[in-house]
Amino acid sequence: MGDSPMYDEDDLLPLSLLAQLAFCERRAALVYVEQLWEDNAFTAEGRVLHDRSHEPGTEVRGKLRIARGLLLHSFRLGLSGKADVVEFHQVDATTAAGAPPPPASVDGMRLPGLPGRWQALPVEYKRGQRRHEEGYEIQLCAQAVCLEEMLGGTIPVGALYYAETGRRLDVLFDSSLRQAVETAATRLHELAHGGATPPARLERKCESCSLLDACLPKAMSARKSAQEYLARAFEPMSSA
Numbered sequence: 001m002g003d004s005p006m007y008d009e010d011d012l013l014p015l016s017l018l019a020q021l022a023f024c025e026r027r028a029a030l031v032y033v034e035q036l037w038e039d040n041a042f043t044a045e046g047r048v049l050h051d052r053s054h055e056p057g058t059e060v061r062g063k064l065r066i067a068r069g070l071l072l073h074s075f076r077l078g079l080s081g082k083a084d085v086v087e088f089h090q091v092d093a094t095t096a097a098g099a100p101p102p103p104a105s106v107d108g109m110r111l112p113g114l115p116g117r118w119q120a121l122p123v124e125y126k127r128g129q130r131r132h133e134e135g136y137e138i139q140l141c142a143q144a145v146c147l148e149e150m151l152g153g154t155i156p157v158g159a160l161y162y163a164e165t166g167r168r169l170d171v172l173f174d175s176s177l178r179q180a181v182e183t184a185a186t187r188l189h190e191l192a193h194g195g196a197t198p199p200a201r202l203e204r205k206c207e208s209c210s211l212l213d214a215c216l217p218k219a220m221s222a223r224k225s226a227q228e229y230l231a232r233a234f235e236p237m238s239s240a
Helices: 017-023 025-032 041-053 134-151 175-194 204-208 217-233
Strands: 057-061 064-074 079-092 117-126 157-162 167-172
Touching: 017 025, 017 134, 017 175, 025 175, 064 134, 079 134, 117 134, 134 157, 134 167, 134 175
Parallel strands: 117 157
Antiparallel strands: 057 064, 064 079, 079 117, 157 167
């Protein structure tokens, strides 16, 4: 994973597209390459939730700092975005600002202008009920990778907060999920620079997609079926 390319600032793609990509590559291309977007009731509710959580600011609660709307980037992955919430939990308060860092055995990372070591925990806000969803987990892990690149240290876990139930789902950033982030980021750049939108495929999940009317998977799939039928019809008959 350390051999991944370094990107320039102009090459950075929206980190939020990773969730779109995991849901459907065509959807991600429609949003980024063709600049299409349509809200439905679910996406509108989610957008309002994100707008509220993205209001920038920092809240201090003892040894906990809560940063909202934190700008993130990774030049290695070629991604940039904004975190809903990042919690910084102080794990070592003995090191004064500007002093040498504590031993490597101490967890956490240094924050500019603050003493001690801090453990970051990114939290992404989602609508609905608590559930595992690959795209959300990839997006959250990518935020952690950005923070690790920006601040150093390792972030082992994050959380998805579901508004309907008010409950969190902890997400472990293991090697498998980190590899999924790498793969998704690479594929996203391929789509962005290739400029071609993948063909439509009618699937069960299409009914819940806000871009259903723009994508037209039923019509596209029907046209493909007709083309395949005609191609078979005009195939030369094999000799007996």
